[in-house]
Every structure is written in C-alpha cells, then in structure tokens.
Amino acid sequence: MTIRGLIARFTQQEDLNFLLTNRVPRAALTRFMGWFSKIENPLVRDASIACWRLFSDLDLSEAKKTEFKSLHDCFTRELRPGLRPVDPDPAIVVSPSDGIIGAHGRIADTELFQIKGAPYSLLDLLGDPVLVDQHRNGRFLTLRLTSSMYHRFHAPYDATIKRVTFIHGDVWNVNPIALKRVERLFCKNERAVLRTRLSTGEALTLVPVAAILVASIRLHFLDVTLNAQSRGPVDFACFARVKKGDELGWFEHGSTIIVLAPESFEFADGVVEGARIRAGEPLLRKPQV
Template identity: 80%
Template sequence: MTIRSLIARLTQQEDLNFLLTNRIPRAAVTRFIGWFSKIEQPLVRDLSIACWRMFSDLDLSEARKTSFESLHDCFTRELRPGLRPYDSDASIVASPCDAIVGAFGAIADTELFQIKGAPYSLLDLLGDPALVDTHRNGRFVTLRLTSSMYHRFHAPADCVIEQVTFIHGDTWNVNPIALKRVERLFCKNERAVLQTRLSGGEALTLVPVAAILVASIRLHFLDRILNAQSKGPVVFPCDVAVAKGDELGWFEHGSTIIVLTPDHFEFCDNIADGARIRAGQRLMRKPA
C-alpha cells in the first residue's frame, strides 16, 4: 500500500477526517499557513509542494509557469492560455471555476441546501433582505474547489458588478463530511457577496466562501485581499463591467462558490450532484 492510498483510507474515516480538519484551532492554523505559504525559500517550497502532492491529486501540467517562488505562488497559479475557453453562447451562464458540483436546484422561497437534508436560509447567507427578495424562489448551485484544483475564478457571463459585501466569520472545512455535521456552515464562514447584473437586467450573485487554510479572497477589481485581518469598510459599491471569462480573483487554497440566479434559469444537462466541471463550461441557461 502506498503512502497516498494509506492517507486516503485514513481520511475517508469520517470521525478522523472531521477531527483532523475541524477540531483544531482553525483561525490560528489558517493564519500560520497564510504566513508559511509565502516563504520564498527553495527547500521550504519544494518540501511543501511535495507534501501537498502526497495528500492530493495535484497536477501542475496545465500551469503557466514551470517553477514557483513559494507554496502560495503554486496555490494561486495561472493556467496556460486557452485551456479554459468560455462558452460563447450569450444565453449560457458558465462555471466561474473548476469545481465539483456539491448541490443545486430550486430555492424553496428562501431555503436552499448545502447538501441533501442540510438546509440554510438566504438571509443567513447574504445578510441583506433586499437581495434575499431578489433571489426568492430562484436557482442555486454550489461549486466546491478541492485543494489541488485551479483556484482562480472568473466572470460566468457578461455582467456589471454593482456591489461587494464582505462578511467576517469562521474557517470551517467545507468538505462533504463537515457539511453533513455543521449546520448552516456556509453562513458561518468568511465570505464575499458579489452582486452583479447581467446584460439583460437579471440579477446574478456569486458568493465565494472561504475555509480552513484559505480565509483570504483576492478580488482584482477592488485591488484588495479580504480576510480576517481586513479593516475598514465591508461594503464596496462598484460599477465594474466584466466580460464572460474575465478573471475576478482567487482563493488562496480551495473552497466554495455559490451561484444564485433568477427562477427562470435552467440547469444544463452536464450539471449533476458530484459532477466535475471546469471553468467556462455550461452551468445554467437563460431561456429565449
């Protein structure tokens, strides 16, 4: 048995996985990893990436660079140009990121699910009653990024970003084991609420949710990194036009993006629980 298969077998034991990834000082560990990952020392970098490979299916063959300054540089890597083409159909809302579909469906009034049988409310997630009314009875999809995936996210459609709200919170792991055990987990973790308006006037909202080891969200159009150390305003009015596929920012590890649309949007045939999807592939369709 290889070391990787042994590690995989151990982490598949739910009690042990939950203990190792949640019953630790999450905020302190996250701050430490944030500092450690930026150390630009070849031995530290190489050992860190080797350890990461041992625990995951990390594949750097698509990376734009062949060498990295630090673990953080590897986490936030760009891909070679042309590897994530965005669907050109104007009626399609594309996936903003590489991900695994965690949950999707209709919002029942204002209730949606982190996984089957684990509901939470739009108000707890968004914190804005007006925005809740906008997405009442709408559609949602939860996209989970694993630690080894490409961590940058992009505009899912041509749109105008109208406001960003940063909500301070915890750093629970967002893997399926934690989602089954921690009620309203997405509503407890740090997150950013990106309110956008599509070219047809429809509201589309993206909610990047941070997690353990990753409580930093970089947003290029604000030229800011949002995390527990962020001071000052938490609401950022915007008027930023972006084209489908434009890079919006990145996570500094792996996490989740929740996509919210109006009720008349339909899920594309490739969307199913547990399906793997790449940035740019079809997510939802706006009927003609």
C-alpha cells in the first residue's frame, strides 16, 4: 500500500472512531451507562466485564477484590495495598493518578494546549480570574486515564484543599482523536476545579475532567458525587487536610486530570508525552529552598 493509501486508511479509522464516540447522544448515553453499570446482576456483570476485556487491555490482577458486585464496582476498584508506593522525597510532587502523559509545559501567560496546535485559556478552563492569576506563566500537565486503568486519584503532596468548583458541561470523549478535532474540549466538558495549597505554601490546582460514559466524579473529602444531576452549590468551601498519597476520589470510567503548578516547579525526570505513569510516581520537582 502506498503512503497516500496508508494516510487515507488512518484518516478513515479516525473518522469512524470520532463518529462512534462523539456523534452520538452523548449525555443520554452517559446517563444510561451510569445506570447500567450499577446493575448488580451476575449475568449482566460478567457479560459487561467480558466485553470490556475484549476491547481493552483490562488487567484485574492488581485489584484488591477478585469478585465485583457490578460493572461500576469493577470500574472503581481498589488496588491491593502497597502497589502504588508514594515517592517520599519532600521535593517531589507525585502523580495523582495512573495515566498517559499528554500535553504539558509552560503556560504562556494564560494559554496552554490540549494537544499540539490546539490552545485554550486558563480562564475558559477555571472560570475564576483570581485563580488564573495564580497560575499565570506556570506549569501545566495533562494526564489521560484510559477505560481500563485504575480510576482512583490521590493527593500529589501534603496539602489543604480549600475550595472545589464544579462546572457543568458536555461529555465529549477525551481521546487524542477528539482533542485534535474539538476546540477547547477540556473547557466544554464537565469538570471539577480543586484548589489546593501545599504544606510549603504554593498553590497547586487539580482539574478532573469528565468524559462520555463517565461524567461522575466522586470526592471523598466532600462526601459527594458530582455529575449532570448535581444541583448546587456549584462552589463547595472546605478545609480538608490531606497527606501525599491520600485517596481523594474516583472517576466512574476513564478521563483526564489537568495539573497546574507554579512557574518555579520543574517536571520530574522521565516526564515525556506518551509515557505511562502511576499514582505516587514523581511528576514535578519543587524548587530547592
């Protein structure tokens, strides 16, 4: 096959992927999945997990449990103790989740990228000019969770979570194909903005972004699950103290976490686009005092 033919074939595959995962009634399909995944029927559960295995690299060997009540129970599974050790170096901010490292780098004033050539603004993402100023010219990093990954996320450092803002939105797929085709995708999807202050004083913000078949973000420290059915308050004031590695919550499928850090922080060794990272592994390095 010629190079032109290979390109055409690849483009057709992308078109099909985008059509099947985005040009569908996304909100209705997501609500259905939320209901369906919680059915505690052994036949439904087993058939669903078998189908999931067929179309992904799902590996349940690390799971704490060997039996699940439902597909949802499997999605949000805990791991056996000790499988995600947290880097103890006080200069290291760790990854809050398992994921594939996506776009990352320096924020150009208030502009960052969802993928090369596809910019968006901090204000569109966060909706708060004060928070935007805190991260102006800072660092950003995107972590994409696939459907088969461990879906719980953790505190990247000893910190205090002072406020959570839930922003209603769409449920576009967040895979690279959609990121290339949907402008400002992260700013359109449902998301939570977790404002944290590290124990050493720096502001660090986590933005879990929901997606199709997900659109539910569980936050343990607030004891809430945020989704399209959530009804106020949009802002949750809190004062939750967390330690590096503490579990913060989970997605009900796979999605994305955007990490925003101060300008003085540097990326840890091995942080490159396309690399896989696990919760607790080095993500950012704080400046030496």
